Amino acid sequence: MSTPRVLISGAGIAGNALGVALGRRGITATVVERAPGPRTGGHTVDLRGHSRHVLRDWNLLDEVTALRVAEERMVAVGHDGNELWRMPAQDGGIVADVEIGREDLNAVLEKASAADIRYGEHLVATGATATGVRTETSRGHQLDADVLVIAEGTRSSLRARLFPEAKSCYLGGYLALVALSYPEEFGGDMRVFSAGGGVMVAIRPGRVQGMALVAVRAPQRPELTNDTAAQRRFVAEHITRAGVADKWYVPSVLDRIAHDPGFHCEELTKVVAPSWSTGRTVLLGDTAWSGSALTGLGTAMAIMGAEALADAIATQPGDLDSALHAYETKMRRFTRWSHADASPSMLKRWAPSTERQARMNALVMRTVTRTPLRRMLTRAVRPPAWTA
Ligand SMILES: Cc1cc2nc3c(=O)[nH]c(=O)nc-3n(C[C@H](O)[C@H](O)[C@H](O)COP(=O)(O)OP(=O)(O)OC[C@H]3O[C@@H](n4cnc5c(N)ncnc54)[C@H](O)[C@@H]3O)c2cc1C
Numbered sequence: 001m002s003t004p005r006v007l008i009s010g011a012g013i014a015g016n017a018l019g020v021a022l023g024r025r026g027i028t029a030t031v032v033e034r035a036p037g038p039r040t041g042g043h044t045v046d047l048r049g050h051s052r053h054v055l056r057d058w059n060l061l062d063e064v065t066a067l068r069v070a071e072e073r074m075v076a077v078g079h080d081g082n083e084l085w086r087m088p089a090q091d092g093g094i095v096a097d098v099e100i101g102r103e104d105l106n107a108v109l110e111k112a113s114a115a116d117i118r119y120g121e122h123l124v125a126t127g128a129t130a131t132g133v134r135t136e137t138s139r140g141h142q143l144d145a146d147v148l149v150i151a152e153g154t155r156s157s158l159r160a161r162l163f164p165e166a167k168s169c170y171l172g173g174y175l176a177l178v179a180l181s182y183p184e185e186f187g188g189d190m191r192v193f194s195a196g197g198g199v200m201v202a203i204r205p206g207r208v209q210g211m212a213l214v215a216v217r218a219p220q221r222p223e224l225t226n227d228t229a230a231q232r233r234f235v236a237e238h239i240t241r242a243g244v245a246d247k248w249y250v251p252s253v254l255d256r257i258a259h260d261p262g263f264h265c266e267e268l269t270k271v272v273a274p275s276w277s278t279g280r281t282v283l284l285g286d287t288a289w290s291g292s293a294l295t296g297l298g299t300a301m302a303i304m305g306a307e308a309l310a311d312a313i314a315t316q317p318g319d320l321d322s323a324l325h326a327y328e329t330k331m332r333r334f335t336r337w338s339h340a341d342a343s344p345s346m347l348k349r350w351a352p353s354t355e356r357q358a359r360m361n362a363l364v365m366r367t368v369t370r371t372p373l374r375r376m377l378t379r380a381v382r383p384p385a386w387t388a
Pocket residue numbers: 009010011012013014015032033034035039043044045046047102121122123151152153154156157158175177266284285286287292293294295296297298299300302
């Protein structure tokens with residue numbers, strides 16, 4: 001069979017990583033990306049486990065680690081900023097030893113990708129043909145492919161249309177993100193303040209500037225979608241209601257929530273899709289298996305998934321149905337594991353309801369992180385071995 005034609009919807013980490021992985025196998029994909037250009041800003045993401053080996057194979061690991069954010073440990077603090085417990089950054093830790101800005105990583109992948117990336121264009125119609133997929137784009141182009149890969153992130157519209165049985169499960173809260181100056185005195189710590197009231201505020205370093213994350217436990221509020229002003233009010237009100245508006249660095253964070261033009265807030269959801277392909281259309285990255293921003297690992301999974309999918313397509317170009325099946329079999333066991341912490345109880349641990357629960361959690365974590373029991377924590381976040 002001739003080289004398969006691969007069309008990718010979405011130029012995030014997953015889509016661009018697939019462009020790199022296919023390019024290394026002599027396959028040039030086409031990518032359509034809804035955004036008008038590469039997306040800037042954003043949070044840091046962690047590279048763990050086998051994703052580092054994949055990047056090394058792609059000759060990108062040195063370039064990526066040179067852009068690493070100097071984040072050395074996670075430190076939990078109380079009302080007056082006093083340390084409660086700490087954990088060093090490591091592959092299996094809560095904070096990884098390779099954290100990198102999403103924008104920086106995506107720029108490296110895009111530069112290395114062999115794909116033809118078309119910004120400001122998305123698919124408006126798709127249909128199965130005898131040998132693959134026929135699509136039409138928002139610019140009126142017809143694009144035919146042997147395989148269509150949906151890599152549009154957690155809230156993929158194509159997935160909603162073509163995989164109606166896939167579900168987004170609400171995990172009981174929201175995560176907001178703002179840029180702010182990283183306090184020098186934190187010395188490379190990610191500092192986490194969770195004092196009860198269902199709210200957690202964390203400040204972490206970035207390569208260029210710092211950022212604050214605010215997790216809020218609350219019933220689902222669909223009316224907040226796409227309403228930034230309402231999201232800002234919602235997050236600020238929860239902080240105030242939790243009684244911590246004047247504590248620690250929270251006043252500066254509240255100021256950024258009100259004024260940061262890059263303010264981002266999203267529902268914490270995990271994606272559960274019983275199948276990742278229908279005909280020649282296949283899901284990749286957060287679209288297929290997101291465990292939410294809280295559990296991390298989405299980036300490592302996107303890179304590993306891209307490598308697995310490219311490998312399957314290149315190995316079985318004459319039997320693409322089997323290739324998509326092989327890819328799913330390989331990645332499923334990783335998602336079973338990466339979803340393990342994606343539950344409302346995870347959010348409850350980070351953003352407990354009462355001050356008493358917060359004190360109890362801190363006591364448990366202090367005990368665990370200071371004794372050999374800490375291995376339980378590191379094992380809990382390490383991926384299984386990558387086997388053929
Ligand atoms: C606030 C936050 C914090 C996070 N923290 C971490 C972390 O600490 N560690 C970690 O590993 N991961 C984290 N993640 C997740 C991580 O960013 C993703 O798991 C990872 O980048 C893989 O994403 P993706 O490429 O599958 O999707 P995305 O990065 O969401 O990319 C999807 C792309 O598709 C485009 N798109 C969407 N719809 C369409 C359409 N219809 N047509 C064409 N293009 C479309 C989007 O514009 C975007 O460029 C976090 C995510 C968020 C939002």
